Amino acid sequence: MASSALRRGRTPAVFVVLAALGVALVALPLLGLLLRTPWSRVGEILTSETALTALRLSLVVATTAAAISFVLGLPLAWVLARGSFRGKTFVRALIVLPLVMPPVVAGVGLLAAFGRRSGLVGAWLYEWFGIQLTFTTAAAVLAATFVSFPLAVLVLEAGLRGLDERLEGAASTLGASRWYVLRRVTLPVMGPQIAAALVLSWARALGEFGATITFAGNLQGRTQTLPLAVFERLQTDPEAAFAISMLLIVVAFAVILALRGRFLR
Amino acid sequence: MTLSVDVTARRGTFAVRASFDAGRGSTTALLGPNGSGKSTLVASMAGLVPPEEGSVVLDRVVLDEPAAGVYVPPERRPIGVVFQDLLLFPHLSALENVAFPLLARGVARAEAHDRSEHILRRLEVTQRAGARPRELSGGEAQRVALARALVAEPALLLLDEPLSALDVGARARLREVLRDELERFPGIRILITHDPVEASTMAERIVIVEDGRVTQIGTPEEIRSAPRSRYAADLVGVNAVRGVLEPIDAGTGRLVSSEGALVVPWPEWYVEGEVVGIVRPIDVTLWPDRPEGSARNVLSGRVTSVTIEGDRARVRLATAPPLVAEVTLGSVERLRLRSGVEVWASFKAVEVELLPP
Numbered sequence: 001m002a003s004s005a006l007r008r009g010r011t012p013a014v015f016v017v018l019a020a021l022g023v024a025l026v027a028l029p030l031l032g033l034l035l036r037t038p039w040s041r042v043g044e045i046l047t048s049e050t051a052l053t054a055l056r057l058s059l060v061v062a063t064t065a066a067a068i069s070f071v072l073g074l075p076l077a078w079v080l081a082r083g084s085f086r087g088k089t090f091v092r093a094l095i096v097l098p099l100v101m102p103p104v105v106a107g108v109g110l111l112a113a114f115g116r117r118s119g120l121v122g123a124w125l126y127e128w129f130g131i132q133l134t135f136t137t138a139a140a141v142l143a144a145t146f147v148s149f150p151l152a153v154l155v156l157e158a159g160l161r162g163l164d165e166r167l168e169g170a171a172s173t174l175g176a177s178r179w180y181v182l183r184r185v186t187l188p189v190m191g192p193q194i195a196a197a198l199v200l201s202w203a204r205a206l207g208e209f210g211a212t213i214t215f216a217g218n219l220q221g222r223t224q225t226l227p228l229a230v231f232e233r234l235q236t237d238p239e240a241a242f243a244i245s246m247l248l249i250v251v252a253f254a255v256i257l258a259l260r261g262r263f264l265r
Numbered sequence: 266m267t268l269s270v271d272v273t274a275r276r277g278t279f280a281v282r283a284s285f286d287a288g289r290g291s292t293t294a295l296l297g298p299n300g301s302g303k304s305t306l307v308a309s310m311a312g313l314v315p316p317e318e319g320s321v322v323l324d325r326v327v328l329d330e331p332a333a334g335v336y337v338p339p340e341r342r343p344i345g346v347v348f349q350d351l352l353l354f355p356h357l358s359a360l361e362n363v364a365f366p367l368l369a370r371g372v373a374r375a376e377a378h379d380r381s382e383h384i385l386r387r388l389e390v391t392q393r394a395g396a397r398p399r400e401l402s403g404g405e406a407q408r409v410a411l412a413r414a415l416v417a418e419p420a421l422l423l424l425d426e427p428l429s430a431l432d433v434g435a436r437a438r439l440r441e442v443l444r445d446e447l448e449r450f451p452g453i454r455i456l457i458t459h460d461p462v463e464a465s466t467m468a469e470r471i472v473i474v475e476d477g478r479v480t481q482i483g484t485p486e487e488i489r490s491a492p493r494s495r496y497a498a499d500l501v502g503v504n505a506v507r508g509v510l511e512p513i514d515a516g517t518g519r520l521v522s523s524e525g526a527l528v529v530p531w532p533e534w535y536v537e538g539e540v541v542g543i544v545r546p547i548d549v550t551l552w553p554d555r556p557e558g559s560a561r562n563v564l565s566g567r568v569t570s571v572t573i574e575g576d577r578a579r580v581r582l583a584t585a586p587p588l589v590a591e592v593t594l595g596s597v598e599r600l601r602l603r604s605g606v607e608v609w610a611s612f613k614a615v616e617v618e619l620l621p622p
Contacts, residue, residue, distance in 0.1 A: 169313045170352035172339040174366035175417060184365070188356045 030249065037246045038239040045243040053221050054229035054244075058206055061137065061225055065144035065205035066198050069152035073197065077156035099150045106146055107214020114142065114215070139216035140223045144205035152201040159193025196259055203255045207248065266324050268421055268453045272316035274302075274309035281305045281477040284319075287470070292447050292454040294468035296461060298496060302477040303457045304349065307425050310455070311346050312339035323421055323453075340369070342421075345414030349425040349457075351406055353398035359409045360385065360394040366417040384412045388442060404435035411446060420452045427456070428463060443467070461500040465489075473497050491620050493541050499589075502579075504544040506586050510535055510619075517561070517614055525585030528561040529617040541620045546579060548616040549590035552609040553600055560611040564588070568606045571597065578602070582610055 038045075045051055079085075080092055098106055114122040114133045125131045133139045167189065171181045187194065209227040216223035218232060226244055233241040266289035273282045281302035287293040295303045308314040310321055312328065315336050321329040328337045345366075353362050360381050367377035385391045388408040398406055407427065414422060427443060428436045444467060447454050458464050464471050465485035473481040473488070473496065481493040492498040498505030508522030510531070518531040520542045529542055550556070556563060566584035578597045580590045588610055592602070600608060 164352075166348070166350070166352055167354060169308075169311075169339070170346070170348055171354070171365070171369070173311045173313065173342070173344060173346045174369055174413065175340050176365070176369035177340055180369050184369070185354060189354070191356065 033242060033245055033249065036239075037242045041239060042243045042246070045240045046247060048240075050220060051229065051240070051244060054224050054226050055247075057137065057140070057221065057223075058225040061140045061144050062202050062206040064141045065148050065208075066152070066202035068141070068145045069149045069201040069205075070156075070194070070198055073149060073152035073156050073201075077153050077160055080153070081157045081160035095153050096150050098147050103147060103208065103210025104214050106211035107143060110139075110143055110146060110211060110215040114139070134215065135217045135219060135223060137216075137222050140212050140225060143211040143215045144208045144225075147208050147211055148201035148204040151204055152197040155193055155197040155200060156190075159190045159197070162193070163189060199255055199258055203252065206251065266420070266453070268310075268324075268455075269320075269322045270306070270310065272306075272309055272319035272321060272329065274305050274314050274316045276305045276308070276314055279305065279477060280317075281309075281474075283472075283474060283479045285472045285479060285482055287453050287455060289453050290451060291470065292456055292468040293470045293472060294456045294458055294464035295472050295474055296458055296464040296500075297474035299459055301474045303459075303474050304425055306474070307346065307423050307455075307457055310421070310423060311344055312337060312342050343419050344421045344423060345417065345419035346423045347407075347410050347414045347425060347427050349429065351398075351410040351430075353401075353406060353410055353413070355398055358395050358397060359390065359401065359405075362398065362409055363412045363416050366413060370417060381412070381416055384416050385409070388412050388446075402435070403431045404439055407431060407435075407439055408442065411443070415446065415450065418452075422447075422450055422452060422454050423457070424455065425457045426459070429459070440466075492543065493620065498543065502546065502589075504546065504549075504586075504588050506542045506544070507539055508542070509537075509539055520617070520619070522586055524587065525564070527586070527617055528614045529619055530615050532619045534621070535619075543618040543620065544588065544612060544616060546589045546591035548612045549588055549610050550612065551580065551590055551592055551596060551600055551602070552611065555609050556611050558611070559613070561614045562617070563609060563611045565607065565609045568602055568604055568608060570604055571602050573597075582608065584610055 046055075076095070080088065111119065111134070113120045114125070116122050116126045116132045116134055122133060125133070133142065163186065168181050168185055171185045172178075176184065207227055208225070209231065212223065212225060213228055213231070218224050218228050224232070226248055230241045230244045230248070233244065268287040270286070271284040273280055275281075279302065283302075283306055285293070295306060297303050305314060309316050309329070316329050316331060318331060319329075320327060323343070327333070327335050328342055329335060354365065357365065360378065363381035363385060364377040367380060368374065382391065382394065385394055388411060390405050390408045390412070393401060393405050398409070401409065407430070411427070428439055431439060440463070447467060456464070456468055469484065471483060471485055471488055472479055473494065475494060475496050481488060481497055488497055489501045492501050492503065492505050494507065495505050506520060506522045506524070506527055508520045508526070510529070511519045511521055512531065513519055513528065516531055518529055520527045520529045520540065527542055527544075532540070550560070555565070564584040566582045568580055569583050570581045572579045573594070576594055577591055578594060580592060580602055582588045582590060590610055596602070600606075602608070
């Protein structure tokens, strides 16, 4: 009976109830935020010195992370989409790992690699050049890049796979060097995927919390991005936390609108 | 100024082996059924699929010679290609598509646009210069692709099935345009097509490519009068059987092919090897039962198709070897000819014309 009901397109009552519960799961926290946001104080909170500093830092960190993800992600996506070498599957699995890894573990990993005292590279950087990454904006950028890089690579690789390679061949018969083909054909034709890669990795970087607080700390003006500011404010001034959260939701919403019809359907 | 191609090129598991020349100021057609390897040859001449063996020489410049380690990449070959699927750049306007080869070769933007506009005007698509490829009709897109291949004045023009994507009306109009452009183009023209009419109306020489091999090279007239393969014979509407000769008695022999044998007049010039026997469909007579009489070729088989052309019909027979017979509509009625019917076919030995391969 149930299967014939499904086939005819009538939705079983159980499904309606469970589906509604699913929607509620996502909608309730949003509704809660909407209701508890102190709308009269929003302007004042968001223009306060600490919020503005966190906002400015967040924009710098997310934009830099997205840019690095693109610059390093495109060649890697190229190699994964078109190269053939041993261990390609392994490399792809490795690259995807940060997507599913707990962010706090990512932070610990970053410490193990770039920490000043015992980091694999960090100790060496400090000893030879006096460079310390931990507790700097660079560390926040590194943490954000670590988690957003896989998104950029996956989207760019899908874009390269979807590209008609014969277009590049045609361009070369028209006298275009490989570099010219890349600049004038490959990248422009991949425009929508490049935009999607940038927007998605930017959004992921903007929301990064666990790896950042573990690896970069929570220093106002240096590593305290918006999510870290929300976390701190929650203990001292919950209303401010709600207001900043609202801002982040508006940004997330804008990202979905920007991707509509391009990457997401 | 000539193009000299003698290559083995491979795409996937399919290898094409071809050898032919083409001269300046004339059009050479590569004619063959779909999947015969014509496009692989184009890709090879364009430098997109480097040949495994042999050489491609254009105007005494070696473009490919794997044995000597010579390979000139596509962007440094003086070629213009119109691809079967056109491959216009979707993100560029028609004008920008045409200007692309000039800009890629370092021509200044203003000059590149001037020259592109000029050629688009000649091809009567200036009014669509600002349109993206997806906004163009089939005929317009084809003209833009032609303009893009011509604008940089290449020495070798490769046209891969330039009319096949068009509907009948657009094809007739564009055939004129193409003929004019080919005539004015001073370099070497290679036209790839599966359409014998296109090949014989546009090209001075035809290279027939079948199953990755060149089976015949000649003028359209030569191929019409003496086709050397079943495919070529089909094109000109006659039967061709390729095989070796065995003597029977004075003056006659047996032409043995992989698909069956025919009794043929023994040619005085024959020494050894393969020959092609041509049987004109009009010489094949059909019977409901085994015919009595002097005809030495008597074969039976099922009718596989009947095609009416005016007051005559072409009847395909699954005899050994397979044959096409041309009969009157009266015979079609009298013999109740349609697919599946068993019939007998006969023709005299002297009605088989033998040609050296």
